Amino acid sequence: MSEQTGGATGTTTSPGATRATSSGSTSTASTGSTGSTASKRTSRTAASADRTAARKTSKTAASKTPASKTTARKTTKTAASKSAASGAAPAPAPAAAAAKPAESHAALVRRARRINRELAEAYPYAHPELDFDSPFQLLIATVLSAQTTDLRVNQTTPALFARYPAPEDMAAADPEAMEAILRPTGFFRAKTKSVIGLSAALRDRFGGEVPGRLEDLVTLPGVGRKTANVVLGNAFGVPGLTVDTHFGRLVRRFGWTTAQDPEKVESDVAELFPKSDWTMLSHRLIFHGRRICHSRKPACGACPIAPLCPSYGEGETDPAKAEKLLKYEKAGAPGQRLKPPADFPGPAAKPLEAS
Numbered sequence: 187m188s189e190q191t192g193g194a195t196g197t198t199t200s201p202g203a204t205r206a207t208s209s210g211s212t213s214t215a216s217t218g219s220t221g222s223t224a225s226k227r228t229s230r231t232a233a234s235a236d237r238t239a240a241r242k243t244s245k246t247a248a249s250k251t252p253a254s255k256t257t258a259r260k261t262t263k264t265a266a267s268k269s270a271a272s273g274a275a276p277a278p279a280p281a282a283a284a285a286k287p288a289e290s291h292a293a294l295v296r297r298a299r300r301i302n303r304e305l306a307e308a309y310p311y312a313h314p315e316l317d318f319d320s321p322f323q324l325l326i327a328t329v330l331s332a333q334t335t336d337l338r339v340n341q342t343t344p345a346l347f348a349r350y351p352a353p354e355d356m357a358a359a360d361p362e363a364m365e366a367i368l369r370p371t372g373f374f375r376a377k378t379k380s381v382i383g384l385s386a387a388l389r390d391r392f393g394g395e396v397p398g399r400l401e402d403l404v405t406l407p408g409v410g411r412k413t414a415n416v417v418l419g420n421a422f423g424v425p426g427l428t429v430d431t432h433f434g435r436l437v438r439r440f441g442w443t444t445a446q447d448p449e450k451v452e453s454d455v456a457e458l459f460p461k462s463d464w465t466m467l468s469h470r471l472i473f474h475g476r477r478i479c480h481s482r483k484p485a486c487g488a489c490p491i492a493p494l495c496p497s498y499g500e501g502e503t504d505p506a507k508a509e510k511l512l513k514y515e516k517a518g519a520p521g522q523r524l525k526p527p528a529d530f531p532g533p534a535a536k537p538l539e540a541s
């Protein structure tokens with residue numbers, strides 16, 4: 187994930203900029219990269235750059251650099267329809283990444299926190315996408331979410347928890363009966379073994395209760411830091427960073443870390459934010475990764491944090507094409523939860539038997 191910023195479509199007249207300002211955020215589309223090269227770009231200079239870029243005849247440059255009048259017009263038009271249709275902010279135009287000086291740590295912190303604020307505006311309803319009613323249910327659902335979608339887990343767990351409501355029930359389960367329930371989540375034999383072993387450990391070592399401390403949670407079979415932080419952050423209110431595949435990919439694209447190791451990623455990102463931000467930051471990053479900043483083809487042209495992202499251009503930059511890459515509620519489609527929170531702007535997902 188490389189460096190860039192603010193640009194042609196990132197003018198203060200873009201819907202994204204207006205939205206940021208009206209919300210009280212200090213971050214706008216055109217000034218979003220404070221502390222970086224983009225921070226030096228004012229609306230006036232950006233407009234000048236726009237005109238210069240628009241005169242360039244290179245087809246490649248025109249398609250890659252949203253600092254062209256054509257792209258600016260496209261972005262404004264698309265942004266208006268997108269805001270109405272999906273609530274997503276438009277993709278303002280980042281500037282070129284070339285010859286960018288190294289970003290100081292202070293500037294990195296400022297940019298990281300701006301990204302978090304922009305994501306909070308883009309996903310005010312961000313939340314854990316696993317359905318659960320207790321720490322035990324969240325723990326089991328998180329373990330089951332390996333190698334499958336949260337939606338598939340949500341479609342499977344109602345039957346699982348109805349049959350085995352407590353750790354004692356699950357620990358004593360007949361493996362074949364449980365395998366039949368867990369089959370839709372994939373790797374169902376291994377997952378059956380895992381949740382039975384995990385439930386037995388809860389029963390035998392923690393009195394049938396899920397412990398509320400990281401150091402205890404990670405002693406449970408099949409529970410690593412990621413799962414432990416999910417449970418702590420969402421069932422116990424203890425701040426935690428959930429370094430899953432989306433989190434890791436996005437923070438590397440943002441230039442917050444270059445690490446691949448999840449623990450190093452976690453510690454690098456932890457340095458940029460107060461603890462109180464950790465849990466919601468995790469949700470926002472995961473929401474953004476699932477909806478816009480996809481692994482193979484990020485929808486850069488429809489991304490509300492494009493001016494702050496050094497990796498702008500890694501994906502589709504054409505606003506109209508990028509909009510077609512959006513997923514879930516950003517595309518007017520159902521989310522992953524059967525029981526989404528009241529403020530979720532999309533429809534609920536369907537139960538397994540109805541899907």
Ligand code: SF4
Pocket residue numbers: 439478479480484485486487489490491492495496497498499500501
């Ligand atoms: S979609 Fe991802 S890579 Fe593209 S600008 Fe947005 S955050 Fe950056």
